[in-house]
Amino acid sequence: QKEVEQNSGPLSVPEGAIASLNCTYSDRGSQSFFWYRQYSGKSPELIMSIYSNGDKEDGRFTAQLNKASQYVSLLIRDSQPSDSATYLCAVNSGSGGYNKLIFGAGTRLAVHP
């Protein structure tokens, strides 16, 4: 079992809809959680970071964290075709120190006009 699990998709949503991406992690000691967006052949781009239980909103993006359930999600409102990319859930290693990131396999999102 991977330490960070994501649905690989593709997740297909119409333009203007809400896209919901989910992630579970195994290390209960993890403290920091990130969502990165990656276009094909490009580098991961930070979308959201979240550290406490609850919701965190930034523009069209909302991250949700539930440490008891070891669950992180990302909601994208008013989805645009330019949001079509792979979304990587990343968790800090939880072992302290210099927090390497453990990535999920990524969810491919396709927003169609």
Next chain:
Amino acid sequence: AAGVIQSPRHLIKEKRETATLKCYPIPRHDTVYWYQQGPGQDPQFLISFYEKMQSDKGSIPDRFSAQQFSDYHSELNMSSLELGDSALYFCASSFGGKLAKNIQYFGAGTRLSVL
């Protein structure tokens, strides 16, 4: 704002050759991380440096070595290259050392092709 700079962007090598990848972190960032991303895979952590000292080590082959220099730039040296080393290599940097909330910013990556 300045970002993480990686060079070269593309590199083509033959089997058994050596390669050196360079990374220049965001100014004032003290930690550098190297990740390898194979085709269709998620980034895998290789190694990291904090204040010029190795801080963590992941699934890095013994054929690879890395260091961080006094100006905080880092180099990943890869020897006896194999076909399976063909991948995107990303460098990321962060500020704050041991703080668990460090946010890592990624460079554009080096695409290594081993023929």
